[in-house]
Amino acid sequence: MSQTDIAVRRLSGTAWGTLLAAALVLSITAAVTIGPASISAFDVWGSALKHLGLGGIRLPGLLDGIVWDLRLPRVLTAACVGAGLAMSGVVMQAITRNALADPYLLGLSSGASLGAVAVLLLGVAILLPVAAFAGAMAALVVTLALATASGSLTPTKTVLAGLAISSLASSVTSFVIFWSAQGDSYREVLGWLMGSLGGATWQSVVISAGALLVVGSPIVAAGRILDGFAFGDASAASLGINVPAVRWVMLAAAALLTGAMVAVSGSIGFVGLILPHMVRLLVGTGHRALLPLSALAGALFLVWADTLARSVLGPVEVPVGIITALVGAPVFALLLWRKGAAA
């Protein structure tokens, strides 16, 4: 037993981090080369370095536009969104002590979509990430209130409450779009509800990377505090942690991350559920390692999920949320089954 218990934890967190980071750089490069226009990895780096003023090569205008204006911002946004959603999932799982917590399942993503669509309708796109954050936070508060209304917070009740809030926010979002939109409403609804990185620009990169840096880094630094919640709130308090303050700051941080990511990509599900659970198998439950590694794994996952989404059906784009759900729903089922087996 003692041999098999943690047989997979052979490599250190740093080793896994280096591996995942290397895989991410390679994957980003590869993802930019994939698409209808044929582009080599050499072209990708040449163009990127040229634009950064670090030498590189000048590509023909059209190709350069495809690399620098279309594919690179899209792939980088995918990486940042994947990282942010995975970290948000880790934080929510730790604070709610719920293995099934995920920004999508608890309604944060749908709330953020609703907030985003509402300000777009009002024509104040500049407030997009703020509104998405407000929507995510509101959805989270209502979900937790609903789940606690009938007694103590259990994982099952939390997920059910999240489902209710998510359905409500999604229908209001759809209604608002159908009521107001002039263009292709169906595509727009799909984009917000199932997620899409089709509209990613350098501005999306700035928003998502900025949120990762500003919100994500302090969360990683404070990872130890999340460890203290392993045995519940009273245990955390007896270790000297200010439980109510930490809980709200951390949940607000998760909502902020989710809001920023949804603002640039719509609500992409299950990333915050799948990757943290896989990473725990690799490095254990310590959040100092779990948070950054989940972020790297989330980035890697979404880069490939989005590449698949835009290439699998030829010129037609599949919403990336369909791909993540195809992987995520079985993982969710597996977690449910394992919980049942454990109880």
Added chain:
Amino acid sequence: MTLRVRGLSYGIGGKQIVCNAGFEVPSGAVTGVLGPNGAGKSTLLHLMAGTLPASAGEVRLDGEDLFLLRRKDRARRVALVEQDARTELSMTVREVVLLGRTPHRSMLAGDSAGDPAITAAALAAVGMQDFGHRLFNTLSGGERQRVQLARSLAQEPRLLLLDEPTNHLDIHAQLSVLSLVRRLSADGVTVVAALHDLNLAAEFCDHLMVMAGGQVVAAGPVGDVLTAELIERVYAVKAEVFAHPVSGRPVVAYSGTVDAVV
């Protein structure tokens, strides 16, 4: 050098759970908290640990008012082992014990240099040094309790609060956990433990404190507190108390509930 609790009170929804509880024991002693279910034992321990906010009262350890300390400073002096602590996470034993170092480092820092050594020493102190890489959730109840004790030792506390540490353990595990607690107190740690088994309490504690209905109804050295009269009054149970043939400590033999006897 004493642990002194005075006027400790806590109520919720108009119901007083702990009411004006007070007692005083020498530091380094093992004090057993007895009383029927719902007497407020658990709540008293949580109040002393600061994990529940007392509505009134104070806890002084060697003269220092624990409630006036910052959370982290309090956690460096007081450790709490909850009843049947559980986690959903697949944590290794070492990871669980390392949690005890939380109050000793900056919230934003990683492990400090001494942490691995202190963690290893804590595991060795509870006889679990070979279990560091095992998963906490795969251990038996007695092993889990030992790991939680090791976690509390890693906090390097001067006051150790144990909420029914022998709950759900077989008799061998009960005796081994309580012997361990005795050894800790010999090293100078003041221990307050809620216990159900009167005989184990009589054997392992220096002092007893008996609670009923949220109030302390008796407190003092084991021999003074554990009498047939008190057992009948607090537990509604007929009992004989006599001296253990070997240790000379009180032994309780029950002869039925009071309502059954009447």
